[in-house]
Amino acid sequence: MARQRSEALAVWIRAGRRDDLAGGRAAIGPVVRTLLLVGAAYVALSILRAAPWLMWLVTAAWLRAAWRATRAPAKDADESLGDDSAGPDVTAVLALLAEVLGDADRVHLSTVLAHLQKQGQGAGWKVADLRARLEALGVPVALKVKVAGVPTRGIVRANLDRHFPGWETSPSPATVDAS
Known part of the structure; x- marks a missing residue:
């Protein structure tokens, strides 16, 4: 708390x-x-x-x-980022992360959430909600990622490479339906 x-x-x-x-x-x-x-x-x-x-x-x-x-039950903790009824679509989430990361080697979760919300997805989510969904998918979330001198939770490209080899080259949808 x-x-x-x-x-x-x-x-x-x-x-x-x-x-x-x-x-x-x-x-x-x-x-x-x-x-x-x-x-x-x-x-x-x-x-x-x-x-x-x-x-x-x-x-x-x-x-x-x-x-x-x-x-209190975890607010939507078991919802996935993807809208796949058979389970979460990890490839769509990885495609989103590749899009947000671009050439950078790390990104804050707040930046990922802002990107999602600009696309009209994840309305009403907080960073903690996004983190819970990513961790449920097995996406590694680092505790202190420093971007522009500010350390907070985020995604590190090296961790994604370790957990999902070839994740940037796999074909996947360009957007994630998070509704």
Whole structure:
């Protein structure tokens, strides 16, 4: 649950970046959002130090949220990227990854998800949903893939070569139907 919360906060911070600006002005949003989180954490810790009995309420809320997270079924975790009723179409997913990777040797899952959503697929998915589907297909997802100085989950071409020899040369459909 802590990992989900931290990933959600990281996505929220990254969403503050403005694409219509360049340079340091584009990064003002993430900086402000990070400062807001740091300020909120400071205020929360100050309140807890002043009234330590509130920690019982925080602990109860955390335990309830953790229990609910384990009780809830994985949201569409067994759905595949492909729409093949006989099973997931790994070749279509590999073709999509080859298209997104292009000449690069690594790509973030957020970039793959954005590419899918530009094609009108994967609406409402989060990076965690995409990761669960890829892992269910046996596609290796690396924990920290560094692209443009940002480390996060992603796909590494060498891992795909190791798990699926000749995956880029196999004939496959150009798009993946993820509906």
